[in-house]
Amino acid sequence: MVGVLRRSLLALVATAGLAACTSEKPKEETPTSSPAPEKASPAPEKAEAGTSEFDLNRGGDRPLPTKVWLPATAGARPLIYFSHGLTSQPDDYAELLTAWQAAGFVVAAPKYPHTWHDAPEYNAGDIVNQPADAQFVITEVLKALPGRIDANRIAAAGHSAGAITTIGLFSGSRDERLKAGVLIAGRQMPQPAPFAGTPSPLLFVQGKLDETVTYEQAYGAYNEVTWPKGFLELPQGTHLPHRDQPAVVAATTTDFWHWTLDGDEAAKQKLPQDASSTGVAGLTSTF
Numbered sequence: 001m002v003g004v005l006r007r008s009l010l011a012l013v014a015t016a017g018l019a020a021c022t023s024e025k026p027k028e029e030t031p032t033s034s035p036a037p038e039k040a041s042p043a044p045e046k047a048e049a050g051t052s053e054f055d056l057n058r059g060g061d062r063p064l065p066t067k068v069w070l071p072a073t074a075g076a077r078p079l080i081y082f083s084h085g086l087t088s089q090p091d092d093y094a095e096l097l098t099a100w101q102a103a104g105f106v107v108a109a110p111k112y113p114h115t116w117h118d119a120p121e122y123n124a125g126d127i128v129n130q131p132a133d134a135q136f137v138i139t140e141v142l143k144a145l146p147g148r149i150d151a152n153r154i155a156a157a158g159h160s161a162g163a164i165t166t167i168g169l170f171s172g173s174r175d176e177r178l179k180a181g182v183l184i185a186g187r188q189m190p191q192p193a194p195f196a197g198t199p200s201p202l203l204f205v206q207g208k209l210d211e212t213v214t215y216e217q218a219y220g221a222y223n224e225v226t227w228p229k230g231f232l233e234l235p236q237g238t239h240l241p242h243r244d245q246p247a248v249v250a251a252t253t254t255d256f257w258h259w260t261l262d263g264d265e266a267a268k269q270k271l272p273q274d275a276s277s278t279g280v281a282g283l284t285s286t287f
Contacts, residue, residue, distance in 0.1 A: 051067055156181045200260075271283060
């Protein structure tokens with residue numbers, strides 16, 4: 001299975017035009033202290049929101065400096081692991097990741113050693129190694145923050161090549177700790193490994209005008225999923241749907257996290273409404 005995944009990922013890099021998943025530049029970030037979302041259960045204790053940095057390394061040439069966004073909520077909260085796209089880094093997605101943080105989730109995102117924009121030895125084909133990096137980082141962050149993360153509520157998300165990495169975590173490199181996933185501008189490999197393991201809800205987010213990962217490629221991956229799944233379509237969206245319509249993407253994905261990680265059925269019911277609230281997107285799902 002590893003050999004299939006390696007060949008598939010390398011073929012994808014050669015054919016899908018993923019040389020640059022984003023042109024966004026890192027933005028300066030300041031800690032936030034937004035309140036936890038309203039729930040039927042009593043509100044959890046508050047804590048100081050902010051970020052932490054961890055200098056992780058999976059041995060040899062695989063440094064994985066990881067930024068963690070901590071919410072203003074004390075106690076153990078769900079973890080969302082995020083994978084950036086080629087020539088990108090976590091701070092390029094700060095607007096979306098801080099929205100998840102403000103909703104009460106811990107978010108962890110590393111710089112992959114050979115695919116972020118200032119990598120000393122840039123190599124797009126190295127995405128074949130990123131699912132193993134992801135599993136390592138999740139394990140280390142759990143060790144570092146045992147009182148802040150609920151180890152039974154972990155999810156994964158990613159954009160472009162990061163979404164391909166995330167697909168790996170639900171297929172050929174299945175991580176059974178993952179309860180849900182969000183794939184932004186993501187697609188399956190040319191020789192796909194089937195989605196495997198315990199069924200976990202997946203939400204695809206796709207711009208119909210994306211020329212890097214096409215609508216047809218993304219929808220093809222969606223069709224391969226036999227679990228509960230959703231497809232958030234932005235008709236005027238490009239390869240950066242989270243930047244084209246940040247409010248819609250943030251609201252819909254946050255609903256999804258509250259449902260899948262918090263067990264919030266009201267959030268599940270809000271998904272179609274938040275997806276279509278401004279008329280710029282629509283949701284198809286089997287939820």
